[in-house]
Amino acid sequence: MSLPTLRLDHARALLRQAGVALPEPGAGAAELQAIIDALCELSERDPLTGLPNRRAFMARLAQELDRSSRSGEVALLLMLDIDHFKAVNDRFGHLAGDAVIRAVADTLKSHIRPMDTVGRLGGEEFGVVFPNCGPGSGAQLAERLRAAVEAAHVPLPDGVTALRVTVSGGGAYAPAWVRSSIEHWMERADRQLYEAKRQGRNRVLIEPVAHSEVSAEEKERLFAWPDADGLIIDPADAI
Ligand SMILES: Nc1nc2c(ncn2[C@@H]2O[C@H](COP(=O)(O)OP(=O)(O)OP(=O)(O)O)[C@@H](O)[C@H]2O)c(=O)[nH]1
Numbered sequence: 001m002s003l004p005t006l007r008l009d010h011a012r013a014l015l016r017q018a019g020v021a022l023p024e025p026g027a028g029a030a031e032l033q034a035i036i037d038a039l040c041e042l043s044e045r046d047p048l049t050g051l052p053n054r055r056a057f058m059a060r061l062a063q064e065l066d067r068s069s070r071s072g073e074v075a076l077l078l079m080l081d082i083d084h085f086k087a088v089n090d091r092f093g094h095l096a097g098d099a100v101i102r103a104v105a106d107t108l109k110s111h112i113r114p115m116d117t118v119g120r121l122g123g124e125e126f127g128v129v130f131p132n133c134g135p136g137s138g139a140q141l142a143e144r145l146r147a148a149v150e151a152a153h154v155p156l157p158d159g160v161t162a163l164r165v166t167v168s169g170g171g172a173y174a175p176a177w178v179r180s181s182i183e184h185w186m187e188r189a190d191r192q193l194y195e196a197k198r199q200g201r202n203r204v205l206i207e208p209v210a211h212s213e214v215s216a217e218e219k220e221r222l223f224a225w226p227d228a229d230g231l232i233i234d235p236a237d238a239i
Contacts, residue, residue: 049105057119068174082124103154168196169204
């Protein structure tokens with residue numbers, strides 16, 4: 001059996017295990033295309049929750065950041081982390097911990113707007129990107145997610161126990177008209193998350209827009225572009 005055939009068998013087995021229905025083997029190009037599509041889809045999903053995984057979420061963030069830098073449209077990044085999650089694992093076991101992660105994911109998914117994206121960043125941490133979301137609605141949307149998690153009862157695998165958990169959140173708006181980096185955006189949101197944990201958890205803090213700092217790296221990336229009359233606009237004026 002040649003190596004490419006083995007790889008194809010491996011891909012089929014992987015997809016079967018993930019519950020993906022494929023055309024019959026031997027269907028030629030159609031089967032290959034279906035396998036490639038399904039593998040791409042699988043590589044972007046978190047297997048525990050079905051949410052976009054870290055890689056897919058970062059790609060989504062990059063899109064939003066690009067849009068904000070070109071259109072000035074405001075987007076909010078919110079990082080959410082389950083509080084005292086280690087205690088859930090320690091007390092009820094890893095399977096119960098997994099059930100809690102899945103339940104929080106479902107709650108977040110059902111409380112975002114259709115244009116928002118929630119992803120699992122890893123462990124008990126989630127990211128939500130809210131496009132077209134000004135400071136007026138950002139805090140409300142973030143608070144809605146926090147409150148929804150707090151209100152949910154999570155049934156554990158033993159079929160008897162139900163848990164209530166809380167999340168802490170940190171948010172930051174994408175800098176409009178500035179070519180920033182997703183790492184810097186995440187770092188700013190993370191700083192707020194750290195502060196929310198420090199202040200006692202079960203709360204969401206969002207970086208005030210007016211104080212949104214522009215890093216040295218961002219300043220270097222600032223670009224000037226000609227307006228309709230050929231004048232050069234200094235983007236620093238737009239910050
Ligand atoms: N069940 C389960 N546990 C996980 C998974 N990924 C990470 N963890 C656990 O999540 C726990 C995270 O604990 P910490 O980082 O100490 O945070 P915490 O207990 O939530 O405390 P705070 O964040 O400070 O409120 C660790 O015990 C990890 O082993 C997972 O996929 N499933």
